[in-house]
Amino acid sequence: MSKEKSIFTRIMDREIPSEMLYEDDRCVVIKDINPQAPIHVLVIPRKNIPRLVEAVADDESLLGHLLLVAGKMAGQLGVDDAFRLVINNGADAGQTVFHLHMHILANKSFAEGSMGNEFG
Numbered sequence: 001m002s003k004e005k006s007i008f009t010r011i012m013d014r015e016i017p018s019e020m021l022y023e024d025d026r027c028v029v030i031k032d033i034n035p036q037a038p039i040h041v042l043v044i045p046r047k048n049i050p051r052l053v054e055a056v057a058d059d060e061s062l063l064g065h066l067l068l069v070a071g072k073m074a075g076q077l078g079v080d081d082a083f084r085l086v087i088n089n090g091a092d093a094g095q096t097v098f099h100l101h102m103h104i105l106a107n108k109s110f111a112e113g114s115m116g117n118e119f120g
Contacts, residue, residue, distance in 0.1 A: 007099075008042075008044045008101065022069065026046055027043060038107035039083070039105065039106040043069055044099065067102075074104060074106070079104075083105065084103075
């Protein structure tokens with residue numbers, strides 16, 4: 001019995017439409033369908049790691065790649081001088097899709113010392 005595909009896997013498999021901004025053999029970047037900031041995109045690994053705490057040593061290169069892609073995307077989006085990267089780990093932290101993904105949030109003023117509460 002196989003596990004049901006995550007919505008992100010279905011997007012990567014082209015079963016669900018999405019605005020794809022970047023794609024390589026290890027990850028994709030899509031626009032968030034419910035943006036919490038003027039710029040809100042998701043960096044998603046092709047490998048389905050349900051939560052960050054479930055990543056293993058073999059995922060180290062992939063996790064580093066996600067960070068590099070996030071930086072590259074911030075530059076392409078013109079926000080490389082002011083953006084946030086967010087990974088929600090677990091339902092109580094706001095994770096709603098259990099396929100690891102990183103949020104890039106930008107073009108909204110951040111209060112000094114704020115932890116992102118301004119995103120709702």
